[in-house]
Structures are given as structure tokens and as C-alpha cells.
Amino acid sequence: ASLLEIHGLSKVYADGTAALKDVSFSVRRGEFVAVIGPSGAGKSTLLRCINRLVKPSGGEIRFQEIDAAGASGRQVRQLRRQTGMIFQHYNLIQRVSVLRNVLHGRLGYMNAFSGSLGLFSRKDVEEAKRILHRLGLSQQMYKRADELSGGQQQRVGIARALSQKPELILADEPIASLDPVTSRAIMEHLSDICRADGITCIVNLHQVAMARDYATRIIGIHKGEVVFDGPPGELSEDV
Numbered sequence: 068a069s070l071l072e073i074h075g076l077s078k079v080y081a082d083g084t085a086a087l088k089d090v091s092f093s094v095r096r097g098e099f100v101a102v103i104g105p106s107g108a109g110k111s112t113l114l115r116c117i118n119r120l121v122k123p124s125g126g127e128i129r130f131q132e133i134d135a136a137g138a139s140g141r142q143v144r145q146l147r148r149q150t151g152m153i154f155q156h157y158n159l160i161q162r163v164s165v166l167r168n169v170l171h172g173r174l175g176y177m178n179a180f181s182g183s184l185g186l187f188s189r190k191d192v193e194e195a196k197r198i199l200h201r202l203g204l205s206q207q208m209y210k211r212a213d214e215l216s217g218g219q220q221q222r223v224g225i226a227r228a229l230s231q232k233p234e235l236i237l238a239d240e241p242i243a244s245l246d247p248v249t250s251r252a253i254m255e256h257l258s259d260i261c262r263a264d265g266i267t268c269i270v271n272l273h274q275v276a277m278a279r280d281y282a283t284r285i286i287g288i289h290k291g292e293v294v295f296d297g298p299p300g301e302l303s304e305d306v
């Protein structure tokens with residue numbers, strides 16, 4: 068069975084922009100999917116429809132037992148708890164410690180500011196430290212997020228997503244602000260999470276080379292439509 072099934076998905080923004088048109092695909096558990104396409108293709112809209120940061124205009128999204136396209140209230144919160152989101156600009160809380168940023172992920176990032184700050188169980192703190200250690204951030208745990216380099220901040224972003232124990236990770240251009248060496252390190256961490264933890268990953272990228280090197284499957288989108296869907300080996304060398 069598929070973890071995620073998308074059928075006939077469309078999104079028209081309030082100003083009339085048709086960002087997605089009749090998008091359909093399904094994702095099996097454990098896949099590492101790269102969504103590629105030029106700026107404005109609809110990649111970010113697609114990811115945001117899946118965790119309902121954007122409300123689809125039409126079509127169906129089924130994630131586990133949840134009707135993501137039609138979900139409201141409690142179901143949207145459930146959906147967001149089960150999907151870890153990673154952003155291009157990391158979206159950390161800049162003035163608080165790395166450890167606290169990860170613990171806020173545990174509460175669900177939409178609740179980061181409304182949770183009772185400072186009250187975390189010993190078990191949650193141990194778990195957050197273990198995840199930070201795995202991502203090579205043991206030395207940075209008590210630093211403020213804004214004291215870290217871009218690559219370190221994105222590793223915190225990954226740690227925050229992992230702390231949710233998600234079924235699915237949605238990464239929106241996670242390496243677009245990083246240099247090539249740091250970008251590869253981040254992609255290695257994401258593939259490791261996919262392989263070792265069996266967490267399904269959907270990663271938006273505009274570098275085709277990165278998609279070829281790390282993804283098990285590539286979905287190409289152009290002007291809101293799927294124009295390619297297959298393994299990296301089937302992608303033309305000319306793209």
C-alpha cells in the first residue's frame with residue numbers, strides 16, 4: 068500500500084495563479100523522492116498541499132488514513148505531527164538554544180510559541196540530545212540557533228523534524244542556500260534517515276545533479292504539471 072496518494076491535485080491561488088494542474092502520483096513507504104523543476108514550477112505549493120500549509124483547490128490527497136485535501140482542525144494537526152517539514156531558510160527560532168528548537172519540534176512546530184516553554188520531560192530532553200548527537204551537533208546544543216553556520220542550522224532543522232518521529236519528511240529546497248560541500252552533507256543525512264529509519268522523504272530541489280545522486284525516484288514538474296516520473300537512470304542526460 069502507498070503511504071501517500073495524490074490524485075488530480077490542483078491549486079489556484081487567490082490571484083488566479085494556477086500553481087498545480089491535475090497532479091497525480093503515489094509514494095510508497097521508504098522512497099526517497101526528489102521533486103525537480105525550475106523556480107515557479109509549483110514544487111513548494113505541492114509540498115505545502117501535502118501538510119496543508121496550503122489548501123488544495125481540487126483533487127485528492129490521501130496520507131495514511133487521512134484525507135489531507137479535505138482535512139480540517141484536529142486532522143490537520145495530526146497530519147502536521149506526522150510530517151516533518153524542512154525549509155530553505157531553516158525557520159529556526161533564532162534567539163533560543165539549538166536544544167530548545169528541537170524540543171519545540173516535538174510539540175509540533177505550529178505550537179512552538181503557545182506550548183509551555185521550559186517544561187519538557189527528562190525523556191524528551193534525552194531523546195532530543197540523542198538526535199542532535201546523531202547529526203553531529205553535540206557541541207552546539209546550548210548555543211543559540213543564530214550562532215550556527217547555515218549547514219549547522221539545517222542540521223538542526225533535520226533534528227527538529229526527526230524529533231516529531233514523522234512517517235514522512237517534506238523538505239522544501241533544503242540545500243538552496245548552502246555551498247556544494249555542505250549541500251552534499253545535508254543530502255547524506257536525509258538519505259541516511261530514509262534508509263536507516265525507513266522515513267519516506269520528498270525533497271524539492273532545483274539541482275538535477277543532486278536529485279540524480281541521492282533520490283530513488285525523480286518527479287519533474289513544469290508549470291504545475293508532472294512532466295517526468297521515474298528512477299534517476301531514466302532521466303535524459305540533457306536535462
Ligand code: ADP
Pocket residue numbers: 080081082084085086104105106107108109110111112113
Ligand atoms: P516553486 O516552489 O517550484 O518555485 P511555487 O509553488 O513557489 O513554485 O510557485 C508556483 C507558482 O505559484 C508561481 O507562479 C508562484 O508565483 C505562485 N505562488 C506561490 N505562492 C503563491 C501565493 N501565496 N499566492 C499567489 N501565487 C503564489
Ligand code: ADP
Pocket residue numbers: 111155156
Ligand atoms: P519561500 O521559498 O521561502 O517560501 P517565497 O519567496 O517563495 O519564499 O514565498 C514567500 C511567501 O510568498 C510564501 O508564503 C509564498 O506562498 C508567497 N508567494 C510566493 N509567490 C507569490 C506570488 N506570486 N503572489 C503572492 N504570494 C506569493
